[in-house]
Amino acid sequence: MKKIIAERMDKLIPSGIRKVYEKAFAMERAGETVLHFESGRPDFDTPEYIKRAVIESVQEGDVFYTSNFGTNELREAIAEKLQRENNVAYDPSEVLVTVGLSEAVFDVLCTILNEGDEILIPDPVWMNYINVSRLLGAVPVSYRLTEENGFQANLEEIRRKVTAKTKALVIVTPNNPTGGVLSEQTLKGIADIAISNDIWVISDEIYERLIYDGEKHISIASLPGMKERTFTMNGFSKAYSMTGWRIGYVAAPKEMIAALNKIHQHNTICSPSFVQKASVIALRNETTEVADMVKEYQRRRDYAVKAINAIDGLSCLCPKGAFYIFINIKQLPMTSAEFAEYLLTIAKIACIPGDVFGAGGEGYLRMSFADSYENIVEGCRRLKKAVDSLSEDN
Structure with missing residues (x-):
């Protein structure tokens, strides 16, 4: 029989996040109690006013196709939001409603990348950008986000890596997995590079509402000369806890x-x-729902960061955005994958090894604090016990 699966599929790397996720749930089905710090989804329910709205919409007969572009009403509401919160004046005709941010990534990369084109992508990063680029025959070129630099992009490195084949540059701010937020200075530097080299910027802003310590999110499209060369991508999954609703936009x-x-x-x-x-x-009807979630996330973050930094062998920066802590485990005698496996097996804690997000993630572990405060406290207790046991064994 002829080979059925297309050769291009060999370029795709299965999700390392889902690998941990599936193993953790298999353990639970076997009767074990696992703490879920691997998940990239809020643990809050979707706000009640949104759930009521979808029920009313179905009851009123909103069950048919809409325009491919999305309803005029939603495109108008998104344009209003982008003007109000991001200081970018988009017309509704400049908005496409997608089935989540994942589809937005796929659509944008399919539209602009030819085979052999290069695309600059941060490392570490959510791997969809790498996988889709490879699937299209384009060449992902990594630029490092390092802890020593506060997980900011190194502008000199980006300049060195721009070539005649560079088509686009990806930024993710706030960042998954580091929790870093790109500064205005960094964004202005990236804008200068994009303009002077005539390249597109793909700006992933899905975590923009999850910001702490008075940090400010800036949309790069709001900077001079950038709206016309930026794909601003966002959605409702993280801010409104609507991950299963699958709604995003470009x-x-x-x-x-x-x-x-x-x-x-x-x-x-x-x-x-x-x-x-x-x-x-x-x-249009949000009141304090998102702000209340962010306040609780910050409470969890503050506890976890303090507890982690008190464990011998571990350290972490305090994330300014998203709901992830990128834990430095370089003092331990294990790789990221080995330590994640050890924690899941011994401590029943599910976290994601940093190398899942690229070579720059080796030596780190991503811990989500999108879980209850009580589970965060218990998880940090288990984490300390597991690390202390390693020291005793050695």
């Missing part, structure tokens, strides 16, 4: 939205109509 020049839609209309047709209706309500 904002870009109108001609690019039309090009993106060629992929989108053949891929998913449209986001569910009733979810789009509820997403309008999410944007």
Whole structure:
């Protein structure tokens, strides 16, 4: 029989996050109690006012296809949000509604990357950017985000790595997995590089509302000369705890939205109509729901960071955004994968090895604090006990 699976599929690396996730749930099915710090989803329920909106939408008959681009009402609400919160004046025609941020990434990369094109991608990073680029025959070129630099992009490194083949540059701020937030100075430097080299910027801003310590999120499209060369990508999963609703969007020049839609209309047709209706309500009727979640995340973060830094052999920077702590384990006699496996087996703690996010993540462990405060406290107790046991064994 001929080989059925296309050779391009060999370029895809299975999700290391899902590998941990599936093993943790298999352990639970076997009767063990696992603390879930591997997940990239909020542990809060979707706010009640949004759930009511989707129920009413279904009951009112919003159950059919919408425009491929998304409903006019939602595109208008997103444009209003981008003007109000991000200081970027988009017309609704410059917005495409997608089935989550994952589809937005796929659509954007499919639209702009030719085989052999180079794309600058941070390391460590959520691996979809690497995988989709490889699938398309493009060349992902990593630029490092280092703890020593506060997980800021090194502008000199980026300048060195731009070539005639560079088509685009990806930024993720706040960052998954580091929790770092790119500074205004860094963003201005990236903007200068993009403009002087005529390259696109793909700006992943899905964690923008999860910001701590008075830190400020800046959309790079708001900087002079950048709106016309930026794909601003966002969604509702993290801020509104709507991960299962699968709703995201891309904002870009109108001609690019039309090009993106060629992929989108053949891929998913449209986001569910009733979810789009509820997403309008999410944007326009929010009161303190997101702020309340952020306040609780910060309480958990503050406890975990203090507890982790008190454990001999571990250390971490205090994340300024998202809900991840990138724990430095370089003093331990284990790789990231080995330590993650050890914690899951011995301590029943599920975390993600840093190398899942690229070579720059080796020596780190991603711990999500999107779990209850009580579980964070218990998890840090188990973590200390597990590390202390390592020291005793050696």
